[in-house]
Amino acid sequence: MTEGILIGLTTALSFQNIFMVMIGCFFGTIIGMLPGLGPMTAIALMIPITYGFDPATGLILMAGVYYGAVFGGSTSSILLNAPGVPGTVATSFDGYPMAQQGKAGKALAIAAWSSFAGGTLSAIYLLFMAPSLSKVSLSFRSPDYFALMILGLTAIAAFSSKGQFLKAMMMVVLGLMLASVGQDSLSDITRFTFDNMNLTDGISFVLVVMSTFAMSEALTIILKRNDPTAAAKQVSLTELGSIRINKEERGKMYRTIPRSSVIGFLIGVLPGAGATIASFLAYGMERNLVKDEEKEKFGKGSVNGLSAPETANNSACSGSFVPMLTLGIPGSGTTAVMLGALLGFGIQPGPRLYMTNPEIFWSVIMSMYIGMVILLILNLPLIPYIARILAVPKNYLIPLILFFSITGIYVMSFNNFDIYLMIGIAVVATFLRLYDFPMPPLILAFVLGGLMEENLRRSLLLSNGSWEFLWDRTLTVCILVTTILIVLWHIYKTFTKKKS
Amino acid sequence: MNINTTKIISLLFFIFSAFYLYTAYQIQVFAFDENAPFNARTFPIYLGYAGLFFSGLKLILPDPDTIKVEHRTLEYKKTALLIVIAIIYGATILKVGYFLTTSLFLFASYYFLGERRWILMFLLSFPFVAGFMYLLHGVLEIYLRDPFLKSIGVMG
Numbered sequence: 001m002t003e004g005i006l007i008g009l010t011t012a013l014s015f016q017n018i019f020m021v022m023i024g025c026f027f028g029t030i031i032g033m034l035p036g037l038g039p040m041t042a043i044a045l046m047i048p049i050t051y052g053f054d055p056a057t058g059l060i061l062m063a064g065v066y067y068g069a070v071f072g073g074s075t076s077s078i079l080l081n082a083p084g085v086p087g088t089v090a091t092s093f094d095g096y097p098m099a100q101q102g103k104a105g106k107a108l109a110i111a112a113w114s115s116f117a118g119g120t121l122s123a124i125y126l127l128f129m130a131p132s133l134s135k136v137s138l139s140f141r142s143p144d145y146f147a148l149m150i151l152g153l154t155a156i157a158a159f160s161s162k163g164q165f166l167k168a169m170m171m172v173v174l175g176l177m178l179a180s181v182g183q184d185s186l187s188d189i190t191r192f193t194f195d196n197m198n199l200t201d202g203i204s205f206v207l208v209v210m211s212t213f214a215m216s217e218a219l220t221i222i223l224k225r226n227d228p229t230a231a232a233k234q235v236s237l238t239e240l241g242s243i244r245i246n247k248e249e250r251g252k253m254y255r256t257i258p259r260s261s262v263i264g265f266l267i268g269v270l271p272g273a274g275a276t277i278a279s280f281l282a283y284g285m286e287r288n289l290v291k292d293e294e295k296e297k298f299g300k301g302s303v304n305g306l307s308a309p310e311t312a313n314n315s316a317c318s319g320s321f322v323p324m325l326t327l328g329i330p331g332s333g334t335t336a337v338m339l340g341a342l343l344g345f346g347i348q349p350g351p352r353l354y355m356t357n358p359e360i361f362w363s364v365i366m367s368m369y370i371g372m373v374i375l376l377i378l379n380l381p382l383i384p385y386i387a388r389i390l391a392v393p394k395n396y397l398i399p400l401i402l403f404f405s406i407t408g409i410y411v412m413s414f415n416n417f418d419i420y421l422m423i424g425i426a427v428v429a430t431f432l433r434l435y436d437f438p439m440p441p442l443i444l445a446f447v448l449g450g451l452m453e454e455n456l457r458r459s460l461l462l463s464n465g466s467w468e469f470l471w472d473r474t475l476t477v478c479i480l481v482t483t484i485l486i487v488l489w490h491i492y493k494t495f496t497k498k499k500s
Numbered sequence: 501m502n503i504n505t506t507k508i509i510s511l512l513f514f515i516f517s518a519f520y521l522y523t524a525y526q527i528q529v530f531a532f533d534e535n536a537p538f539n540a541r542t543f544p545i546y547l548g549y550a551g552l553f554f555s556g557l558k559l560i561l562p563d564p565d566t567i568k569v570e571h572r573t574l575e576y577k578k579t580a581l582l583i584v585i586a587i588i589y590g591a592t593i594l595k596v597g598y599f600l601t602t603s604l605f606l607f608a609s610y611y612f613l614g615e616r617r618w619i620l621m622f623l624l625s626f627p628f629v630a631g632f633m634y635l636l637h638g639v640l641e642i643y644l645r646d647p648f649l650k651s652i653g654v655m656g
Contacts, residue, residue, distance in 0.1 A: 166554055166557055166558045166561070167506075167558070169554045170510070170513055170551070170554045170555055170558065173517070173547060173550045173551045173554060174513075174551075176547050176550075177520055177544075177547050177551065180543065180544050180547060184540035186540075187529065187530065187533065187539070187540050189527065189528065189529060189530075189540040191524075191527050191540060191541075191544060192520075192523060192544075219579055219582065219583070222575055222578055222579045222582060222613070223574050223575055223576070223579045224573075224574065224575070225575045225578070226573045226574070226575055393615075394613070395610055395613040395614060395615040396610060396615070396620075396624055398582075398609070398613060399605075399606050399609030399610055399613070400606070400624075402582070402586060402605075402609065403602065403605070403606055406586065406589065406590070406605075407602070407632075407636075410593060410598070411636060411642050411644070414594070414645065415594070416590045416591060416593060416594055419586070419589070419590030419593070420587065420590055423583060423586050423587060423590065427583060430579075432509070434567075434569050435505055435506050435509060435567045435569070436506075436567050437509070452543075453543040456538070456543060457538045457542075457543070460537045460538040460542075461536075461537055461538055463537075464537060465537030465538070
């Protein structure tokens with residue numbers, strides 16, 4: 001292993017590769033900040049360029065773009081409540097309220113430090129645990145995945161405020177229903193398309209996230225323009241605040257970062273799970289672990305609530321490299337794009353990658369440390385400038401948010417049906433938001449819908465239609481018991497609060 | 501039972517779930533798949549029942565935290581105008597082209613939101629869209645169809 005680390009270090013520290021990490025991080029941050037253009041788009045755009053380099057350099061460049069885009073996505077989540085990628089949806093829960101309170105600079109600084117710490121810690125985990133973790137991830141079967149999805153969706157109860165559990169579950173079902181539109185993945189039978197060709201491929205994630213977050217946020221701001229409380233919020237938006245993190249906030253982050261990085265990394269290792277589940281679970285876990293006083297601040301600008309998903313999504317990014325490099329199974333959509341690029345180089349990732357191409361395996365791991373440092377150096381000084389986006393008057397900001405949202409959809413499909421659909425979903429989402437129906441559960445369910453159906457299908461087919469698969473394996477039972485405990489805990493908390 | 505807007509939304513969701521469930525049962529599957537343990541309609545059917553269950557619970561259970569929305573303070577007119585402009589934008593973008601429709605969409609939105617600084621409105625629409633279009637089309641090589649620019653000879 002030492003030899004491998006040295007080979008990786010030599011490759012990663014070459015001038016060309018450091019430069020590539022810098023370019024990747026910078027380019028990724030800019031692309032990730034634009035709502036609608038996430039890491040997948042950024043990496044996809046990079047693929048033709050990487051073919052001009054050797055595989056290690058190409059992969060290092062793509063990895064830099066990946067971290068940069070995830071950080072950039074957090075920036076738009078915090079400043080505009082417009083998460084460009086699913087992995088940063090949870091960041092907006094507390095990042096955006098913090099920005100609304102005039103602490104945009106601080107929120108971005110917390111996000112930058114948490115991303116840095118999460119990425120660095122997970123790179124250390126990756127270094128020592130990659131070989132054994134790949135074996136653990138192999139032991140996950142379809143029933144375990146299905147149970148994990150149920151757990152992820154039930155954990156949403158932790159995100160909903162008091163009395164919102166049923167509303168959150170209704171939004172989960174709505175998200176799953178939206179995800180079921182289009183062709184069935186196995187039989188290619190079209191469902192819920194009503195003979196409309198535009199719906200055959202289903203509804204795109206970017207469309208749903210743009211309409212339920214960015215567009216409906218813009219419409220809600222206009223709708224509540226004369227609301228005295230909303231007006232007060234808008235005034236405070238022009239205050240950027242300091243980027244300094246005080247001792248008390250640092251103390252909170254010291255406790256949150258290690259546990260969130262562990263959960264982020266472990267979830268990232270599971271093929272198909274990735275940064276989204278990691279950030280949601282880390283947020284839910286953090287909310288359950290903090291004191292009652294801090295718990296009340298969740299969703300209103302909590303430091304723990306911002307630090308946890310930010311740490312977890314960056315950890316998951318590194319974790320998702322484990323199944324890709326060691327098993328040849330991508331841990332996320334983004335690593336799936338990278339896997340395609342590696343195959344284009346003629347390299348087959350898998351357990352033998354250690355032996356056949358050690359410089360690729362280890363240089364990517366080593367470049368992660370460099371990438372995290374560069375990302376921090378690049379982003380911290382730029383925070384005051386980035387945060388100035390908030391000083392733009394609402395009369396300009398709202399049309400610009402609508403412009404970025406619509407453009408994001410238009411450049412993906414070049415058809416006006418998607419624009420109409422987006423407006424329709426945004427109008428419904430705005431109305432639902434007025435009555436406190438939470439949108440994050442809908443997004444998570446939409447992302448997990450396809451995977452959930454696939455794993456349920458496999459489980460039911462393997463057990464010949466019997467639901468016994470739910471208690472056949474210890475791992476499945478453990479996950480389901482955790483899910484039941486979360487529901488029971490929520491019911492208990494609701495009743496004790498009512499009594500008090 | 502106290503009838504409020506949340507209950508009405510839940511009732512609408514209940515009806516929507518019933519319609520979804522009905523449509524799920526209508527999904528045509530292959531003959532050999534009809535009696536399979538899992539086919540294209542299985543998961544949607546579960547979802548339909550789940551929708552009925554949760555919205556039904558919301559309808560039946562008491563709702564102590566009623567959300568009250570002050571409709572008088574809400575800006576329905578401007579919001580509706582913005583939605584109409586966005587629909588017109590969507591309807592014309594393919595025929596007229598990205599540059600002109602996007603610039604006009606931005607300009608009209610600024611105007612209807614109460615902005616009257618004409619120079620700033622112009623700068624943040626036409627030149628801004630031109631710059632953004634250059635980034636997408638020129639730098640990132642994302643093709644943007646634009647019949648208007650083509651007709652005046654700016655785009656090939």
